[in-house]
Every structure is written in C-alpha cells, then in structure tokens.
Amino acid sequence: MKTLIIAGHPDLQKSRINSIWTEALRQQKDITVHVLSEVYPDGKMDVAKEQALLDAHDRIILQYPLYWYATPPLLKQWMDEVFEYGWAFGPGGEHLKGKEFGIAISTVGSAAAYQPGGSNLFTVREVLKPMEAVANYVGAHYLPPFAFHSANHVTEEEISAGKDAYLGHLAKVRSVKTPEPVTMIR
Numbered sequence: 001m002k003t004l005i006i007a008g009h010p011d012l013q014k015s016r017i018n019s020i021w022t023e024a025l026r027q028q029k030d031i032t033v034h035v036l037s038e039v040y041p042d043g044k045m046d047v048a049k050e051q052a053l054l055d056a057h058d059r060i061i062l063q064y065p066l067y068w069y070a071t072p073p074l075l076k077q078w079m080d081e082v083f084e085y086g087w088a089f090g091p092g093g094e095h096l097k098g099k100e101f102g103i104a105i106s107t108v109g110s111a112a113a114y115q116p117g118g119s120n121l122f123t124v125r126e127v128l129k130p131m132e133a134v135a136n137y138v139g140a141h142y143l144p145p146f147a148f149h150s151a152n153h154v155t156e157e158e159i160s161a162g163k164d165a166y167l168g169h170l171a172k173v174r175s176v177k178t179p180e181p182v183t184m185i186r
Helices: 016-024 047-056 073-082 129-137 156-172
Strands: 003-007 033-036 059-065 098-105 147-149 181-182
Touching: 003 016, 016 033, 016 059, 016 156, 047 073, 047 098, 098 129
Parallel strands: 003 033, 003 059, 059 098, 098 147, 147 181
Antiparallel strands: none
C-alpha cells in the first residue's frame, strides 16, 4: 500500500514534532512525504499535479498541528482547491473513493484537555469530525486519527516515543466504522 503524507505545518523548520515525524517518514518504504509549505511557499497550487499525486497513492494522511480546532491555512487551501467538483465529488468525482484517509495531529493541549469536561470540552475525535465528514463525502475510508498532545511541553525522549508510536500507528491502522483516536499521552 502506497501512503501519501500531506504535511501541512506552516513552518516545518520551527517544529519540534512535525519535523521529526517528517524526517522519520521519509525513511520509510512506500511512504511519500509532501510538505506543502516547501512546495507552495507562495500558496499558488498546481492542482493537476496534486491530484495526480493523490491518484498514485492508496492512503492519504493529513499531518498537521491543530490550529484553532482546524487545519493550518495552507492545508485548508490545498483541500479547497484540490478536492474539486468533478474530481473528488459530484459527477465523475470518484478519484478518492475507496482510498484510506487519515489524520495525524499535534496539539499544544494535554490529553486531559481533550476530554469531556476538559478545557477544550471535546475529544480529539469530536474535534476532527469535519475531517471524518470530508472522508465520507468523497467516499474514502476514514482511519482512526493519531494525536500527540502537549507538544510544547515534552522532552526529547517523549518526542522520540511519539515518533515511534506514529510509525507504529501507520503500520497497523485500518479503517473502522467508529474510529477512536490513537493518542500519545504524556
């Protein structure tokens, strides 16, 4: 199975978590890492190139730091432009149908913050419902998400363990009807 990682961090050079994930993923067989901020620093997308890249892979993972309970702006722009009518949905829009679609996020908040009654009120799965809805809308199989919490307050050892957990997650994850998040807890 060929996996495409769409890395949506706006500044990978400054990232403690996503940069380590990206480097580890680049060493894996059958994984293509596509860093949007490196390919499109000006935000001008080559939609046909992006669609061909998606067509060439069986599994798509969107990897990003959670920004105000959503994706960073460039990743949102990428989805808006690439998942177009007639390609991703609507008549003839079946290019993503049957593919696996997953999310890997880092959060500043703790795992406890993403629980009912926590400071964020909702679980990671609830916060990511819009992404699950996107997968459903385009006919993809939604995978249980991976979350790494407390990104600004972790040790190098915890980052390494999180990287290993993420790689393990990608190796074993399969789509399920009601996915629960895999969470790296500090």
